[in-house]
Amino acid sequence: MRSPGKTPFVREMFARIAPRYDLMNRIMSLGMDLRWRRVAVRKAGLPAGSTVLDLGAGSGDVSRILLEHDPGYYVVSFDICPELIAYGRHKFEAVSECSRWMAGDGRFLPFSAECFNGVFAAFSLRNMADLSQVFDEIKRVLRRGGKIVILDMTQPDHWFYKKIFNFHFKYIVPRLGKWLASDPEAYLYLMPSIKNFYKANELKEKLSELGFSKIQIKKIMFQIVTLCIGTKN
Numbered sequence: 001m002r003s004p005g006k007t008p009f010v011r012e013m014f015a016r017i018a019p020r021y022d023l024m025n026r027i028m029s030l031g032m033d034l035r036w037r038r039v040a041v042r043k044a045g046l047p048a049g050s051t052v053l054d055l056g057a058g059s060g061d062v063s064r065i066l067l068e069h070d071p072g073y074y075v076v077s078f079d080i081c082p083e084l085i086a087y088g089r090h091k092f093e094a095v096s097e098c099s100r101w102m103a104g105d106g107r108f109l110p111f112s113a114e115c116f117n118g119v120f121a122a123f124s125l126r127n128m129a130d131l132s133q134v135f136d137e138i139k140r141v142l143r144r145g146g147k148i149v150i151l152d153m154t155q156p157d158h159w160f161y162k163k164i165f166n167f168h169f170k171y172i173v174p175r176l177g178k179w180l181a182s183d184p185e186a187y188l189y190l191m192p193s194i195k196n197f198y199k200a201n202e203l204k205e206k207l208s209e210l211g212f213s214k215i216q217i218k219k220i221m222f223q224i225v226t227l228c229i230g231t232k233n
């Protein structure tokens with residue numbers, strides 16, 4: 001998955017759709033996406049006072065939900081796209097002082113080893129180049145016993161859900177992207193990005209190969225979304 005042009009392409013794409021990013025998420029997921037993020041935060045069950053990295057934080061929905069779940073968490077919202085960061089900051093900086101926004105690339109995390117109790121990556125890993133390097137970085141910054149929490153779109157295995165998936169991403173999503181975000185290209189990219197990413201069971205195998213334990217998988221919404229949680233040994 002090493003592709004030199006991917007990172008600038010993705011950053012520019014998210015910069016273009018930043019003002020419509022949240023609206024598109026709500027509509028594409030039929031209003032379910034915030035609920036999925038809440039499930040991820042609840043299931044991760046991080047201890048009180050945890051320090052948490054929201055990797056590829058986008059407009060900060062996971063960060064905000066983390067702080068609502070436990071105002072004692074300290075959350076670092078980290079993303080490569082300054083336009084989405086600006087939008088996210090504007091949205092929830094008032095919620096808590098226990099948060100910090102940072103711009104940067106997930107392949108080169110500017111944090112010391114073993115400083116986070118949890119790393120959340122919601123709908124973000126799929127967009128990153130050099131995933132092996134990103135996984136190495138996540139492992140490095142997690143404490144022992146810390147959790148990696150991946151929430152992302154995945155290709156379903158079941159034939160019927162596959163049909164729903166293909167129809168939704170081939171016909172509905174690009175049209176919504178054209179009408180609502182005036183950017184069909186950004187939403188045409190979604191389907192290949194999911195097809196090039198791990199399927200639910202592959203994600204589980206990958207975490208196991210990386211040495212994570214107690215791996216849990218939850219398939220959501222016709223298997224189109226997967227929540228995968230692992231613990232660093």
Ligand SMILES: C[S@@+](CC[C@H](N)C(=O)[O-])C[C@H]1O[C@@H](n2cnc3c(N)ncnc32)[C@H](O)[C@@H]1O
Nearest residue numbers: 014056057058079080081105106122123124127
């Ligand atoms: C689909 S959005 C997900 C945002 C957010 N986590 C959410 O739940 O809505 C993907 C995010 O990953 C970020 N991203 C892509 N490549 C990145 C990289 N190499 N390092 C950090 N962030 C990256 C994008 O800028 C974008 O904000």
